[in-house]
Amino acid sequence: MSGFDNPFDPDTQLHRAGCSCGRHHSxxxxxxxxxxxxxxxxxxxxxxxxxxxxxxxxxxxxxxxxxxxxxxxxxxxxxxxxxxxxxxxxxRGKLEKTDLKIGFVPITCATPIIMAGPMGFYEREGLNVSLQKTAGWAVVRDKVQNKEYDASHLLSPMPLAMSLGLGSAKQAVDVATIQNINGQAITLHIKHKDKMNPKDWKGMKFGLPFDYSIHNLLLRYFLAEHGLDPDKDVELRNMPPPDMVANLRAGNIDGFLGPEPFNQRAVYEGFAFVHTLSRDLWDGHPCCAFGVKEGFYKEFPNTYAALFRAIASATDYAHKPENRKEIIEAIAPANYLNQPIPVLEQVMTGRFADGLGKVRNVPDRVDFDPFPWQSMAVWILTQLKRWNYIKGDINYQAVAEEVFRATDARKRMAEIGLTAPKSSYMKHTIMGKVFDPAKPAEYLNSFAIKRT
Amino acid sequence: MKKRLSLGQKSTLLSLALFGVILLIWQLATLPDAQVVAADVDPEYAALMGGGTTTTASSFPTPAAMGQTVWEKLSDPFYDNGPNDKGIGIQIAHSLVRVLGGFLLAAAVAIPVGFLIGNSRVFYAALNPYVQVLKPISPLAWMPLALYTIKDAEASSIFVIFICSLWPMLINTALGVANVRRDWLDVSRTLEVNPLRKAFRVILPAAAPTILTGMRISMGIAWLVIVAAEMLVGSSGIGYFVWNEWNNLSLTNVLFAILMIGVVGMALDSIFGVLGKRVAYQE
Incomplete structure (x- = not known):
C-alpha cells in the first residue's frame, strides 16, 4: 500500500502493493x-x-x-x-541531519535530554543522537561555540551571557526549551546545623557551579535578602559539583548551592544537611535549558523541529511523577549520570532525608517544564545587571525575546498536544517579592544591595 | 649449609615484603568504624541515609574491595555501553592514540629542526631564546588558547601533547648532533661524503642515543599531560575515566585508574628503554 494513492478514488486499492490507480505502467x-x-x-x-x-x-x-x-x-x-x-x-519533512551530538553535564537537570536517549524519544523522531557527557560548563560553552555539539544542555543564564558576549566570545545561542524547574538546594556542612539563620553566615565560603548559573543568581539574591553582601561578606567559589561535595567534606567550603543529585549525595555521605530547597526561594524557577547555536533552526529546520518534539515530549514525560521511577533506571547507569539509585530516588521523588534526622516530603522538589518564559530571561538579566556582569545599558525584553524562543516553542508544543501558556511573560514571586517583567529597571532599583 | 640469596632474589623478597606492609597499613586504615545506630532514629530516615551500615561509594576502599574492582575491570576491558561508558582497555587505547598522534607530530618537527640547530651555531643562537621561553610553559596553559583557535577538543589535546613533547626532543637532538665527535666528521669530510649521506650514516647513528633519551623524556611527559588534558576536555580516554569516576565520587575506580596510568606509563618507558639499548654504542 502506498501513501501516494488518492484514497478518495474509488478505484484505488489502498490495501494492495503496486500502482493501483491504473493510469501508470509502474x-x-x-x-x-x-x-x-x-x-x-x-x-x-x-x-x-x-x-x-x-x-x-x-x-x-x-x-x-x-x-x-x-x-x-x-x-x-x-x-x-x-x-x-x-x-x-x-x-515532518525530511531531516537535514540525523546524526547529532548533544552535550550534557551529569546532573538531574539534564534528565529530559538524557532519558530521551535510552527511552527512545530521539529515535522516534528519526534522530541518531550521541549524548556526550561533559566535564564542566566552560567546556560545554566552548563546544557549543565550536559547533562540536549540535545542541546542548546549558545553564539557563548561559545562552543570555553568550549572546551578550559575557565571559566568552560573543555568540548568539537560542534557548529552545527550559529543561527543569526547581531541583537545586543550599547544602551546608553538618557543623553549621545551629546556624539556620543566614544572617549568621558572614565569612562563610560557598561553592557554586558557574558564574552564569541560576545557582549564582539565586544564592546572591538569598544572601542579599538576608542583609549579606555576596561580594563582601562571604566568599563564593566556582567548582564542579563533585568538588563541592569533596570540599564540603574536607571543610574547605561551608556550603554550596548546587545541582542535584550532589546536595542529596552530600547528605547521603553523612556530613551535610539540606538547608533550603531552591523551590522555597522561587517555586518554578528555571534552572537548565536546552540550547542550539544561532542559525541551527534555519539551517536544519526539520531536524530542529524533530529535536524540539523529542525534548519537549521527554520533558513533559519527566514532569509526571508516576514516570519518575522508570526514568531513574534509565539515567542512573555509568553512561549517563553514574550515580547511586537511592540518592536519585530521593531527588526525583521528593521524599528525602534532610541530613538533620527528618524525612521530608516535597513532591515538586524537582520538576520539568519545557516552556521558555521570556519573563524568566528578563529576571536573569536584571540579576546579571545587579551584580555587574552586564555593564552598561540593556534592553531586557529585546534580549529575552531574541534568546528565549517562546513564540516558536508555543507553536511547536501545541502541535504535539502539549499545553503552552498564552503569554510569554508572567509575574514571578521570588522569596515573597513580586517581579514584574514589564518594569525591570524599577525592580532592579528596589534592591538595597547591588553593584550598579 | 645455608644458601646465600642472590641480589635479585633479595630485592624481589624486599619488594614483596614492602607490598605486604603497604597492604597491611591500608587494611588497618580502612577498617570500618563500628556503626552506632541510635535507637530513636526513624527507620525510614536510616534507610534513606543508606541504612547506616553499608559503606558508601565515596569512602576509601579496603584492599579487598580494590582487588575486586581491579578484577572486574580487567576481566572485561573492552565493553562499550555508549559514548560515556567504555571499558578500561578502550579508554587507554583512546589515550594512547592521542599521545602517539601528538608525539609523532612533535618528532616530525623536533628531529629535523634539532638537526638544523645542532649543525649551525647561528641557528642555535637565533632559536635558543624562543626555545628557552617556550620550554618551561606548562602544556596545559596552552589548552584555552588551543581550544579558542583550533576550535576542536580532540585536536586541542593532540596539540597539547605535541607542544609538551617537542622541547625535550628538540633540545636532545640538537645536543646529540652538536656533540658528534669531530674526528668522525673530519673523516667524512676527507672522504667527501655528500651531506645527506653524512647526516644519515654518520650524524644520526652517533646522535641516536641522545635523541632517544629525548624521546623517552617526551613520552613520559606526554603520558603525564594526556591524563590532565582529558580530565579537562576529554570525551574519552583514561583521564576522562578518572574525571567520570570522580564525578561519581567513586574513589575505588579513581584508584584503579591511577594504577592503570602507572602501569601503562611504565610500559611506555620500558619500550624506549629497550630502543635506547639497541642504538647505544661503545666508543
Missing part, C-alpha cells in the same frame, strides 16, 4: 507524477485517515461510489481536522 511512473511535496503529504495524511475510518477497503470503495469523492471529503473533514493533520505532517 509504481515509479505513478510516483513521478506525485512530485509535488504538498500533494504527497496531503495524500499520506488522507490515506491514513481513510484507512483508520475504513479498516475494510471494500467498504471504503463502496462508500465512495455511493456518495462521491467530494461529499465524502467534506463529510470527513467536518469530523476530522484534515487541515491540521496535513500541516502537522508537512512539518
Amino acid at each position: 509504481q515509479a511512473d505513478h510516483d513521478a507524477d506525485m512530485k509535488n511535496e504538498d500533494a504527497r503529504v496531503s495524500r499520506v495524511v488522507e490515506s491514513a485517515v481513510m484507512r483508520g475510518l475504513f479498516p475494510d477497503d471494500q467498504m471504503r470503495r463502496n462508500f465512495l461510489r455511493a456518495v462521491g469523492a467530494g461529499t465524502a471529503m467534506a463529510a470527513i473533514s467536518t469530523l476530522f481536522p484534515m487541515g491540521a493533520a496535513k500541516a502537522l505532517a508537512a512539518d
Whole structure:
C-alpha cells in the first residue's frame, strides 16, 4: 500500500502493493507524477485517515461510489481536522541531519535530554543522537561555540551571557526549551546545623557551579535578602559539583548551592544537611535549558523541529511523577549520570532525608517544564545587571525575546498536544517579592544591595 | 649449609615484603568504624541515609574491595555501553592514540629542526631564546588558547601533547648532533661524503642515543599531560575515566585508574628503554 494513492478514488486499492490507480505502467511512473511535496503529504495524511475510518477497503470503495469523492471529503473533514493533520505532517519533512551530538553535564537537570536517549524519544523522531557527557560548563560553552555539539544542555543564564558576549566570545545561542524547574538546594556542612539563620553566615565560603548559573543568581539574591553582601561578606567559589561535595567534606567550603543529585549525595555521605530547597526561594524557577547555536533552526529546520518534539515530549514525560521511577533506571547507569539509585530516588521523588534526622516530603522538589518564559530571561538579566556582569545599558525584553524562543516553542508544543501558556511573560514571586517583567529597571532599583 | 640469596632474589623478597606492609597499613586504615545506630532514629530516615551500615561509594576502599574492582575491570576491558561508558582497555587505547598522534607530530618537527640547530651555531643562537621561553610553559596553559583557535577538543589535546613533547626532543637532538665527535666528521669530510649521506650514516647513528633519551623524556611527559588534558576536555580516554569516576565520587575506580596510568606509563618507558639499548654504542 502506498501513501501516494488518492484514497478518495474509488478505484484505488489502498490495501494492495503496486500502482493501483491504473493510469501508470509502474509504481515509479505513478510516483513521478506525485512530485509535488504538498500533494504527497496531503495524500499520506488522507490515506491514513481513510484507512483508520475504513479498516475494510471494500467498504471504503463502496462508500465512495455511493456518495462521491467530494461529499465524502467534506463529510470527513467536518469530523476530522484534515487541515491540521496535513500541516502537522508537512512539518515532518525530511531531516537535514540525523546524526547529532548533544552535550550534557551529569546532573538531574539534564534528565529530559538524557532519558530521551535510552527511552527512545530521539529515535522516534528519526534522530541518531550521541549524548556526550561533559566535564564542566566552560567546556560545554566552548563546544557549543565550536559547533562540536549540535545542541546542548546549558545553564539557563548561559545562552543570555553568550549572546551578550559575557565571559566568552560573543555568540548568539537560542534557548529552545527550559529543561527543569526547581531541583537545586543550599547544602551546608553538618557543623553549621545551629546556624539556620543566614544572617549568621558572614565569612562563610560557598561553592557554586558557574558564574552564569541560576545557582549564582539565586544564592546572591538569598544572601542579599538576608542583609549579606555576596561580594563582601562571604566568599563564593566556582567548582564542579563533585568538588563541592569533596570540599564540603574536607571543610574547605561551608556550603554550596548546587545541582542535584550532589546536595542529596552530600547528605547521603553523612556530613551535610539540606538547608533550603531552591523551590522555597522561587517555586518554578528555571534552572537548565536546552540550547542550539544561532542559525541551527534555519539551517536544519526539520531536524530542529524533530529535536524540539523529542525534548519537549521527554520533558513533559519527566514532569509526571508516576514516570519518575522508570526514568531513574534509565539515567542512573555509568553512561549517563553514574550515580547511586537511592540518592536519585530521593531527588526525583521528593521524599528525602534532610541530613538533620527528618524525612521530608516535597513532591515538586524537582520538576520539568519545557516552556521558555521570556519573563524568566528578563529576571536573569536584571540579576546579571545587579551584580555587574552586564555593564552598561540593556534592553531586557529585546534580549529575552531574541534568546528565549517562546513564540516558536508555543507553536511547536501545541502541535504535539502539549499545553503552552498564552503569554510569554508572567509575574514571578521570588522569596515573597513580586517581579514584574514589564518594569525591570524599577525592580532592579528596589534592591538595597547591588553593584550598579 | 645455608644458601646465600642472590641480589635479585633479595630485592624481589624486599619488594614483596614492602607490598605486604603497604597492604597491611591500608587494611588497618580502612577498617570500618563500628556503626552506632541510635535507637530513636526513624527507620525510614536510616534507610534513606543508606541504612547506616553499608559503606558508601565515596569512602576509601579496603584492599579487598580494590582487588575486586581491579578484577572486574580487567576481566572485561573492552565493553562499550555508549559514548560515556567504555571499558578500561578502550579508554587507554583512546589515550594512547592521542599521545602517539601528538608525539609523532612533535618528532616530525623536533628531529629535523634539532638537526638544523645542532649543525649551525647561528641557528642555535637565533632559536635558543624562543626555545628557552617556550620550554618551561606548562602544556596545559596552552589548552584555552588551543581550544579558542583550533576550535576542536580532540585536536586541542593532540596539540597539547605535541607542544609538551617537542622541547625535550628538540633540545636532545640538537645536543646529540652538536656533540658528534669531530674526528668522525673530519673523516667524512676527507672522504667527501655528500651531506645527506653524512647526516644519515654518520650524524644520526652517533646522535641516536641522545635523541632517544629525548624521546623517552617526551613520552613520559606526554603520558603525564594526556591524563590532565582529558580530565579537562576529554570525551574519552583514561583521564576522562578518572574525571567520570570522580564525578561519581567513586574513589575505588579513581584508584584503579591511577594504577592503570602507572602501569601503562611504565610500559611506555620500558619500550624506549629497550630502543635506547639497541642504538647505544661503545666508543
